[in-house]
Amino acid sequence: MTTWxxxxxxPVLGGLVYGGERVLRARMQRRQGPPLLQPFYDMFKLMxxxxxxxxxxxxxxxxxxxxxxxxxxxxxFFGWNLLYIVFLHLFALIVLVIAGYSVRSVxxxxxxxxxxxxxxxxxxxxxxxxxxxxxxxxSFYIGDILHHSGYLSQMPLLFLALLVILPIKVKKSPFDVVxxxxxxxxxxxxxxxxxxxxxxxxxRFLEYIFIYxxxxxxxxxxxxxxxxxxxGTFILVNLVDNxxxxxxAADMVKISYLLALLLAGINIVWMLT
Amino acid sequence: xxxxxxxxxxxxxxxxxxxWFRSEKMQYILLATTVVLLSATAxxxxxxxxxxxFHFPHWLELFIVIADLLLxxxxxxxxxxxxxxxxxxxxxxxxxxxxxxxxVLPEEGGAEVVVDALSTFMFxxxxxxxxxIVVYAVRYMSYEEISEEKKRLFIAYLLLFLSVMNAxxxxxxxxxxxxxxxxxxxxxxxxxxxxxxxxxxKNALKALWMNQIGGVVILLGTLCAIYGYDTTRFDAxxxxxxxxxxxxxxxxxxxALVKGASIPxxxxxxxxxxxxxxxxxxxxxxxxxxxxxxxxxxxxxxxGGTGVGLLLSTFGGFVFVAASxxxxxxxxxxxxLGYSTIALLGLMMALAAIxxxxxxxxxxxxxxxxxxxxxxxxxxxxxxxxxxxxxDIEDMKGLIETAPKSARFILFGFVSLTLPPFGLFIVKxxxxxxxxxxxxxxxGLFLLLLSILIGSTLLVLLYFKVTAAILSRPSDIVxxxxxAMPSGFLxxxxxxxxxxxxxxxxxxxxxxxxxLTLFFVPIAMLVLAPLAYxxxxxxxxxxxxxCGEKESFDAALYYYExxxxxxxxxxxxFTLLFVSVALTGAxx
Numbered sequence: 001m002t003t004w005x006x007x008x009x010x011p012v013l014g015g016l017v018y019g020g021e022r023v024l025r026a027r028m029q030r031r032q033g034p035p036l037l038q039p040f041y042d043m044f045k046l047m048x049x050x051x052x053x054x055x056x057x058x059x060x061x062x063x064x065x066x067x068x069x070x071x072x073x074x075x076x077f078f079g080w081n082l083l084y085i086v087f088l089h090l091f092a093l094i095v096l097v098i099a100g101y102s103v104r105s106v107x108x109x110x111x112x113x114x115x116x117x118x119x120x121x122x123x124x125x126x127x128x129x130x131x132x133x134x135x136x137x138x139s140f141y142i143g144d145i146l147h148h149s150g151y152l153s154q155m156p157l158l159f160l161a162l163l164v165i166l167p168i169k170v171k172k173s174p175f176d177v178v179x180x181x182x183x184x185x186x187x188x189x190x191x192x193x194x195x196x197x198x199x200x201x202x203x204r205f206l207e208y209i210f211i212y213x214x215x216x217x218x219x220x221x222x223x224x225x226x227x228x229x230x231x232g233t234f235i236l237v238n239l240v241d242n243x244x245x246x247x248x249a250a251d252m253v254k255i256s257y258l259l260a261l262l263l264a265g266i267n268i269v270w271m272l273t
Numbered sequence: 274x275x276x277x278x279x280x281x282x283x284x285x286x287x288x289x290x291x292x293w294f295r296s297e298k299m300q301y302i303l304l305a306t307t308v309v310l311l312s313a314t315a316x317x318x319x320x321x322x323x324x325x326x327f328h329f330p331h332w333l334e335l336f337i338v339i340a341d342l343l344l345x346x347x348x349x350x351x352x353x354x355x356x357x358x359x360x361x362x363x364x365x366x367x368x369x370x371x372x373x374x375x376x377v378l379p380e381e382g383g384a385e386v387v388v389d390a391l392s393t394f395m396f397x398x399x400x401x402x403x404x405x406i407v408v409y410a411v412r413y414m415s416y417e418e419i420s421e422e423k424k425r426l427f428i429a430y431l432l433l434f435l436s437v438m439n440a441x442x443x444x445x446x447x448x449x450x451x452x453x454x455x456x457x458x459x460x461x462x463x464x465x466x467x468x469x470x471x472x473x474x475k476n477a478l479k480a481l482w483m484n485q486i487g488g489v490v491i492l493l494g495t496l497c498a499i500y501g502y503d504t505t506r507f508d509a510x511x512x513x514x515x516x517x518x519x520x521x522x523x524x525x526x527x528x529a530l531v532k533g534a535s536i537p538x539x540x541x542x543x544x545x546x547x548x549x550x551x552x553x554x555x556x557x558x559x560x561x562x563x564x565x566x567x568x569x570x571x572x573x574x575x576x577g578g579t580g581v582g583l584l585l586s587t588f589g590g591f592v593f594v595a596a597s598x599x600x601x602x603x604x605x606x607x608x609x610l611g612y613s614t615i616a617l618l619g620l621m622m623a624l625a626a627i628x629x630x631x632x633x634x635x636x637x638x639x640x641x642x643x644x645x646x647x648x649x650x651x652x653x654x655x656x657x658x659x660x661x662x663x664x665d666i667e668d669m670k671g672l673i674e675t676a677p678k679s680a681r682f683i684l685f686g687f688v689s690l691t692l693p694p695f696g697l698f699i700v701k702x703x704x705x706x707x708x709x710x711x712x713x714x715x716x717g718l719f720l721l722l723l724s725i726l727i728g729s730t731l732l733v734l735l736y737f738k739v740t741a742a743i744l745s746r747p748s749d750i751v752x753x754x755x756x757a758m759p760s761g762f763l764x765x766x767x768x769x770x771x772x773x774x775x776x777x778x779x780x781x782x783x784x785x786x787x788x789l790t791l792f793f794v795p796i797a798m799l800v801l802a803p804l805a806y807x808x809x810x811x812x813x814x815x816x817x818x819x820c821g822e823k824e825s826f827d828a829a830l831y832y833y834e835x836x837x838x839x840x841x842x843x844x845x846x847f848t849l850l851f852v853s854v855a856l857t858g859a860x861x
Contacts, residue, residue, distance in 0.1 A: 052815040083702065083706060084792070087698070090733070091692055116737055123726070123729075185820065265723060
């Protein structure tokens with residue numbers, strides 16, 4: 001029952017994380033920043049706005065993207081097969097990419113293309129991390145993975161690899177080309193407004209939960225360690241975000257492959273010997 | 274045996290009857306009857322699952338020897354005729370090797386023909402998918418500007434080809450397999466050159482000499498088997514132990530790499546795209562190239578767990594990645610499909626070469642779903658080419674508006690190749706699980722695992738890049754256009770689509786993994802989304818955001834072109850890898 005409660009509340013939880021992040025970033029820059037609940041105020045404001053639609057399929061695909069992500073997060077809370085979860089997430093992403101491509105908008109299409117490039121950059125690493133968990137815990141199921149501990153000592157490089165690709169998923173510098181507000185005005189998001197934009201806005205909260213779950217898993221049976229890792233990573237990612245500039249999309253793929261994939265690969269080979 | 278006999282003879286009978294079936298309606302009746310009979314027989318054999326063997330009478334053996342000699346002489350003549358020294362040279366080498374093999378042929382029992390579970394499974398693909406394509410070809414050829422005679426000849430080629438393929442998958446003798454392998458090479462050569470123009474001729478010759486290399490290595494493998502083990506039978510060879518076994522097996526399996534158009538041999542399959550589309554569908558995607566994974570599966574008892582097996586797996590994995598990458602620079606739709614076929618064939622061979630029962634089943638399921646989806650995609654490419662005169666993805670922008678039916682088939686094809694819950698996706702998922710499972714005992718498979726992960730995402734990028742072109746619409750104020758698709762096109766495509774859905778559900782049901790049902794939810798949402806279209810009318814429509822620009826501009830598709838240096842590096846690397854297959858076989 002509690003699991004269902006958390007699944008239903010997942011977008012709210014994600015919203016709080018997102019709000020907290022904005023506060024944190026503001027503090028890092030010595031700004032006042034928005035209140036913690038700002039994401040929710042934004043949502044109420046969005047609901048009030050006149051909704052404009054390019055075409056039905058485009059708008060509805062945004063909703064489907066959100067729903068599939070929600071199912072993905074639900075599957076995480078239920079402790080299901082991590083490999084399946086990564087692919088469910090892939091499905092959600094492809095829906096968004098199709099949506100982005102379905103309108104003849106330059107920004108949306110470039111955004112969708114970068115969304116795919118980002119996928120090429122992080123997906124293999126994410127899957128290798130999953131395989132790493134499997135090799136250590138002997139199971140792909142999150143429930144089983146959380147029964148073991150000592151992941152950090154066995155998979156330190158995989159953790160580093162995850163840290164490298166994490167900014168891609170939460171769209172933070174140096175890997176925020178997907179969104180690139182200053183150049184492609186939000187990419188896929190730009191053609192959504194009002195009611196339908198809300199779903200995309202909430203989808204971002206769910207993405208946070210999705211990717212930080214991987215960080216949490218490194219704590220294993222020790223939930224406090226997991227929580228600590230999540231908080232530490234959270235602060236680190238925002239520090240990096242404040243301190244770096246955006247790299248080009250092609251460089252994102254290169255960095256991911258030459259650094260993250262290499263680290264992950266070395267760790268897996270090391271685990272095998 | 275009568276079932277398998279029927280599968281080989283019936284297409285030949287239909288070919289002979291075709292002379293008297295001049296009108297289109299009559300041709301449809303003849304072909305539909307043939308295909309239904311073939312499919313029913315294939316299904317019956319598949320579910321019958323008894324192993325049947327057949328020993329050739331002497332006259333049949335003699336007939337095959339003569340036919341083989343004529344075939345090789347024909348290749349020799351083609352080499353002389355078009356002044357291609359390499360073809361002449363390879364034909365001479367094959368003649369010498371073949372003569373040598375025949376002169377030292379051991380007297381042995383054992384059957385030349387064995388119909389086992391693998392053969393009956395291949396029958397399903399050859400006869401059902403291949404059959405559908407033959408029926409489709411009637412409508413397709415009606416758009417070609419050639420004489421009725423020549424159109425019928427084309428259909429006849431395709432039918433004969435089905436017969437040859439049915440024979441390939443039951444052959445248990447290396448020399449019989451060599452003959453049939455050369456017959457499929459002949460089929461490629463004739464069908465690629467069918468249109469007779471300069472490019473067609475050039476590409477046909479390229480396909481010829483590349484595939485001849487396959488013939489040479491089979492003969493070398495046969496000689497190795499004769500001298501080492503006194504046999505030319507697949508089952509006797511793979512059942513032996515020690516000695517030069519791995520050398521024989523690695524030589525024969527190199528033929529699979531050639532037939533599967535693995536890099537560095539990708540050129541012939543790409544060139545084959547100039548042929549009429551049913552050829553691409555039947556030869557170069559759905560059936561003929563499947564000889565490659567079939568051959569590896571056949572040899573897998575001897576390959577599993579050996580250095581050669583591991584090398585072939587890694588080779589296949591690398592091809593999966595490299596071909597997906599090379600496809601990203603292509604603009605012609607059929608070439609993109611061709612490269613993705615090469616990539617997936619690489620994956621099939623990689624899985625087959627691992628050689629455990631689980632990976633063998635995965636390979637077979639992969640072969641099956643790939644045949645369905647790729648046949649559908651190639652046939653749609655043909656429809657778009659004939660009805661809308663489009664070949665290049667750059668020209669296909671907004672296809673969903675001008676040709677909604679074709680566009681949907683293409684989209685469905687891509688989705689069924691990459692996304693859950695479709696069969697191909699499930700195989701990739703299980704492959705990752707299986708390889709991860711084997712990893713602790715076989716660390717060498719790590720490179721394959723890495724290749725599967727990277728290659729899969731590259732293919733996603735490829736397919737959805739093409740999707741970008743097809744989908745982009747300015748607005749839905751003006752509805753989708755109406756596309757009149759003749760039923761000669763629509764029906765075969767629809768049957769394939771239904772087969773994909775039906776077999777996917779069956780696959781998921783057989784697996785009994787509860788989590789798999791989870792994958793059906795997202796796709797159900799996508800399918801049901803259009804129900805909400807009416808409700809969407811309440812929202813106002815708007816044009817796309819152009820950031821204040823007055824002039825209209827359009828996003829371009831992205832291409833990722835390797836520099837010439839990288840290209841040379843890729844081909845050199847794969848050539849070395851190809852040679853090292855034989856070397857590993859010789860050394861281990």
